[in-house]
Amino acid sequence: MSDHAQTPVRFRADVLAVPAYRQGATPTEPGYKLSSNENPFAPLPGVLEAMTGAFDINRYAAAAMPELRAEIGAEFGVDPAHVHLAAGSVAILYQLVQAAAAAGDSYLYAWPSFEAYPGLGLASGAEPVGVPLTAEAEHDLDAMAEAITERTRVILLCSPNNPTGPALRRADFERFMARVPADTLVVLDEAYREFVTDPEAVRGEDVLAAHPNLVVLRTFSKAYGLAGLRIGYGVGDPAIFRAAASVAIPLSVTGIAELAARASLTPEARAAHAERVAVLVERRDRLAAALRELGLAVPDAQGNFVWIPEAEQGGVPDVLALAAEFAERGTLVRPFAARGLRISVGEEESLPVIIDLVRAHLAQRGGVA
Ligand SMILES: Cc1ncc(COP(=O)(O)O)c(C=O)c1O
CATH class of the missing domain: 3.90.1150.10 (Aspartate Aminotransferase, domain 1)
Structure with a gap:
C-alpha cells in the first residue's frame, strides 16, 4: 500500500498503488x-523579445500553429500535417501510448531509460515492459525484438538514452525495425538529438520516410533551452497524430511557447x-x-x-x-x-x-x- 492510499473518495486501486513521487x-x-x-544558458535575447511581443493572453492560442509546424516539417522534408505539437514531448509520449495500448496490451522500452516511460500506460491499463540495457548501457535491441509479443502496441527507443548516454547506431536501428511488425508503433525519442556527435548514430530525419510506423520525437526543452515553456513535437504519419490528438488535452500549447519556438528557428x-x-x-x-x-x-x-x-x-x-x-x-x-x-x-x-x-x-x- 502506498502512502497516499487514504483518499476521501474512491480511486482506482492500481493508481493508488503507485508510490508517491x-x-x-x-x-x-x-x-x-x-x-x-536542463540547459544552463539563459534564453537568447531574440527569443525573449518575441515572447514579450504583441500576444493576447486573454485569448486561446490558435491550436493549429501552421507556421511553426511548417518550419519544423521543412527540416524533415514533410508537410505540416506530419508535425504534431504538444506541451513538451513527454505529452506526446502519453498520447501515443494511450491511443495505441489499452488494458491487456503492452508497450516496450529499454530500462533504465527516461523515467516517465513506466508510467505512460497507467491511465489506460497497458502493461509497461522494460528490457534491461546491455553491459555497455546501450539498448539491447536483440532482447527487445525477442520481447515483442502479440500484445505489444508501442516500442519506445531513446537515442541517446537518458540516463546512460549512448545513441542507437543507424545500422542497429534498421536491423531492429526489420524485426518489428509493420503495424506496431515505434517511437524514436530524440530529446537530446542536437548533442549527438557519433557519426554512426541514427537520425530521425534520415529514417522516417522508410518506416510508416515510426514517429520521431524532439523537443525545444534541451538544446533550445525552453524547458519551462513546455513545447515539443513529433514527426510522422498524420493518421497517427490524429489518434494522438483524440486523447490530448486540448489547447495545451501556449501562444507564448509557439512564439519562442518560432524565434528559436530563425537562422540567427x-x-x-x-x-x-x-x-x-x-x-x-x-x-x-x-x-x-x-x-x-x-x-x-x-x-x-x-x-x-x-x-x-x-x-x-x-x-x-x-x-x-x-x-x-x-x-x-x-x-x-x-x-x-x-x-x-x-x-x-x-x-x-x-x-x-x-x-x-x-x-x-x-x-x-
Ligand atoms: C528522453 C526524454 N524524452 C522526453 C523528455 C521530455 O521532454 P519535454 O517534455 O520537456 O519535451 C525528456 C525530458 O527529460 C527526456 O529525457
Whole structure:
C-alpha cells in the first residue's frame, strides 16, 4: 500500500498503488542544479523579445500553429500535417501510448531509460515492459525484438538514452525495425538529438520516410533551452497524430511557447544555439574524460549528461550516498538506486566541483572495479 492510499473518495486501486513521487535531497548551500538535463544558458535575447511581443493572453492560442509546424516539417522534408505539437514531448509520449495500448496490451522500452516511460500506460491499463540495457548501457535491441509479443502496441527507443548516454547506431536501428511488425508503433525519442556527435548514430530525419510506423520525437526543452515553456513535437504519419490528438488535452500549447519556438528557428537563433550546443558538448566530453581518468566506466555520453554506473558496472558502490554528498555541497544530481548516477552538463564552474567531489568519494570509499 502506498502512502497516499487514504483518499476521501474512491480511486482506482492500481493508481493508488503507485508510490508517491519523492523529492531528492534538498541542497543546504548554493550550488548547481544538474539533475534534470536542463540547459544552463539563459534564453537568447531574440527569443525573449518575441515572447514579450504583441500576444493576447486573454485569448486561446490558435491550436493549429501552421507556421511553426511548417518550419519544423521543412527540416524533415514533410508537410505540416506530419508535425504534431504538444506541451513538451513527454505529452506526446502519453498520447501515443494511450491511443495505441489499452488494458491487456503492452508497450516496450529499454530500462533504465527516461523515467516517465513506466508510467505512460497507467491511465489506460497497458502493461509497461522494460528490457534491461546491455553491459555497455546501450539498448539491447536483440532482447527487445525477442520481447515483442502479440500484445505489444508501442516500442519506445531513446537515442541517446537518458540516463546512460549512448545513441542507437543507424545500422542497429534498421536491423531492429526489420524485426518489428509493420503495424506496431515505434517511437524514436530524440530529446537530446542536437548533442549527438557519433557519426554512426541514427537520425530521425534520415529514417522516417522508410518506416510508416515510426514517429520521431524532439523537443525545444534541451538544446533550445525552453524547458519551462513546455513545447515539443513529433514527426510522422498524420493518421497517427490524429489518434494522438483524440486523447490530448486540448489547447495545451501556449501562444507564448509557439512564439519562442518560432524565434528559436530563425537562422540567427539556430546559429547561436549551435554555438551553445558545441560548448556543452565540449564540456560533456571533458567531464566524461575526467571521470574516466578517475577509473569510472562512464559510457559513451551523447546527450547533455554523463552517467556514473554502480560498482558492478565499473562505477561507485553507493550512488545514493554519492548523490547525498553532492547535495551537501549544494549540487543536485539524479541517482537511480543501485543502478547509477546521472549528472547533467551545466555551468563551466560546476566541473571542478563534480570532479573534486567524485575523487574524494572514491578515495574515501573506493569502489572502482
Ligand atoms: C528522453 C526524454 N524524452 C522526453 C523528455 C521530455 O521532454 P519535454 O517534455 O520537456 O519535451 C525528456 C525530458 O527529460 C527526456 O529525457
